[in-house]
Amino acid sequence: MRKLLLAGNWKMNKNVAESVELAQTLVEKLKGITDKDILICPTFTALSEVSKVIKGTNIALGAQNMYFEKNGAFTGEISPDMLKSAGCSHVILGHSERRQIFNETDEMVNKKALLALEEGLIPVVCIGETLEQREAGEALGVVETQLRGSLNNIVGDDILKVIVAYEPVWAIGTGKTATPVEAEEVHAYIRKIFSDIFGSKNAEIIRILYGGSVKPDNSAELMGQKDIDGALIGGAALKAEAFEQIIKVAK
Template sequence: MRKKIIAGNWKMNKTVEEAIELANGVKRELADCTEVDVVLCPPFTAIKSVSDIVSETQIAVGSQNMSSEDEGAYTGEICHSMLKELFVRYVILGHSERREYYKETDEWINKKVIKALEKNLRPILCVGETLEDRESGSTEKVVEVQVREGLKNVAADAYTELVIAYEPVWAIGTGKVATAEQAQEVHAFIRATVKDMVGEEAANAVRIQYGGSMKPGNAPELLAQPDIDGGLIGGAALDAESFAGIVKAGM
């Protein structure tokens, strides 16, 4: 049985002081949680502070992005060695906001996924369709391309080390949420795509999160679906009690 994973993506929110307060709140609620993998993904400026706070707990730290390069003249980027020095274990890659605002392509995202796996970091690969895609009936086509291209050349035995996050773009930060049935349908499709790519064993092992406005109120129904293995949480992750409520729904 796949262990649920709930990751909080704080995005461009929280000063260091605010991040410390939030991390301490999550720690009070979830320090001893073993039933669900819990990951906090603060902004780069707060990674060290958050990592220090959760260092002796079951809570892991993630990064919101990572360069595909090892080092060099890449202004504004951050590489794997910098993240690992701060005890980062997960990296969010290909988030819809990175795709839309910074024009990240599937090829570019794939390079990051490969680099993360090479360096023993666990990528959280984000995939998902826009409202226009959904209304035109292109959801599966769009998601399949993102999965196949984002995970190109990833070996079957690496799928236990990565996470796929399905995030319908139309449900991110809008208050809208896919129904449990809609989310399950796409999660099952993603798992079937992985099976076609690398086989049934890897498909059964890979964890697939839902990333579209999950909250304590809808988390139990979403997390009860057979192919939904957790959540990539945005807004609700900025409140310790709400985030803990989602995690507890996965226990």
């Protein structure tokens, strides 16, 4: 049985003081929850302070991105070692906004995932199609290409540390959500492709999250699907009550 993971991606929101305040509220609201894993991903500037707030609690800390080199002359970038020293255990890679706005490719996401694993971070690898691709009937093909490209050359037990997040680009921040049936179709396909590449046993272990306008009023039905193992939550994760509600109704 795969344990649900509810991850909050705060994106470019909340300064350090606001992030600490939200983290403190979440610690109080979510204490005692042990049947699900909880992850929050603040901005880089808030990581260290939020880490202090959630240390020793049931909430893990993740970053929203990292670079694929360990160090060097890469102005404005951040390394896995820096993230670990700030308290991170997870890192989101290849989010649709990174792919769309900053032109990240599967190859870049793959290099980041390989380095994250090498450095002891758990990568949350994001994949998903645009509205044009879905309307053209290309959704499954796009997702397969991204999955294969982003997870290339990951071998052995490392693959079991990877978390996949399916986030249809057309449902990110638009208020539109894939129906539970639409989401489950893609999640089941991702698990099938994963099985083809890494074996059926590993495919049953890996967690596949859904991301795309997840809210308290749609999360229970989404999380109830066979191949949906949690959620990558954006806007609703910025409100403690909404994030709490999503986590508590998820089964």
